[in-house]
Amino acid sequence: MPKISAPTVREHHEAVKARLVEATERLLREGGVKALSAGAVAEEVGIARNSIYRYVDSVEDLKMLAIERHIPEWASAISRSVDESASPEEKLVQFARASLQQSVSSSHSWFMELMSSAHAPNKHAPRATQRFSHGISPRESAQHGVDGIHGQVDTFIADQWAALDVPHQAVWAAYTRNLVFESFKISDQGGTADEVGDALAAAIRGLVSAARSQKAAEVS
Template sequence: MPSISAPTVKEHHRIMFGKLIDAAEEILRERGPEDLTAGAVAKVAGIARNSIYRYVSSVDDLRILVLERYLPQWQDAVDDAINRDSTPQEQILALAVVSLELARSTGHSWLISVMKSARSARPASEHDIPEQRAEYHSDLVANFHIEFARRVTLLWTMVDPKTASLHSRINRALLDVGMKSLDAGEPFESVKASVLASISGLFTVVDEA
């Protein structure tokens, strides 16, 4: 039996599992998905290459596990941003702010690249929003993004049903631009102000229609 560095086999497994996910995240952040190999993960984690497969069945599993480790944080932040007593417009702006804050704290471009590299060919559901039909190996990750898009669309429907589809797509596009701007080094407060002003401009369009 291999030597273990913890009081129990179960604890050793937990520690090593965490080291592998940490190693995978380091590689994905600093080098990109194309460099996530068993050899690279083993080197960063400080274990033998073949030992990886005692904890995961493939390197792709690590790609998904890195994404999933952020889901509780993302979900809690999004849920906390919604104040049921506020107007739909206020909730839309609150979701925009929390999205940008998450992008600043966890990074955006590297996570998007991981998501794209982890897509599967599983057929989309007829209930999915069209732009969100690209599925991932992880249902948890896919469902989070689909639900976020639905939430934005629902809020815009409350603002103006006739333009909800268009404005929700523009809303998400503005968030994407804002996140990429943060990745490029633009100051957070400047990006946030521009994104919020642009979304608020959509409210003005609705009011003037």
């Protein structure tokens, strides 16, 4: 049995799990997803590779737990960048630029890489702030958080398109979402935040213009 370095076994378990998540985040920051493995995490923490599975079921659990820690911070940063008094079109642009800026931040690029690859939620996905029962697994809990933030992204985009009052809102919202998440990949391939951000803003404005033109054509 491993040496207990905390007052209780439970506290020891939680302390080691926290160290595993911190090690996972360090590896993701420094080398991305390719740098992450059970062996690498174990070496960072100073425990045997197989000991990891006393605390989590898999390395995938560690990735999800690392994401979960940063969801409130990420959501807050995006929210602060959107002017509630702005037009729906400007809100979409502000949101997209802020999301991109988070993706290229030295402290968040690894997070956005994982977020953009995590599966999108269904329309009834829970919010990231929802509490869960004690019986839920770490991966399920973290996945709820990821689904929640994806759901908030989708809801925000859908709300702005609804406010624009154009036909086929769901289609335009889907295009907008894809533009935002694809911009993360383009940035990862070498595009600067300003270059990609300007192109992203222009693309969103182009969508709004096209939607308004379509509305005018259908009305006439």
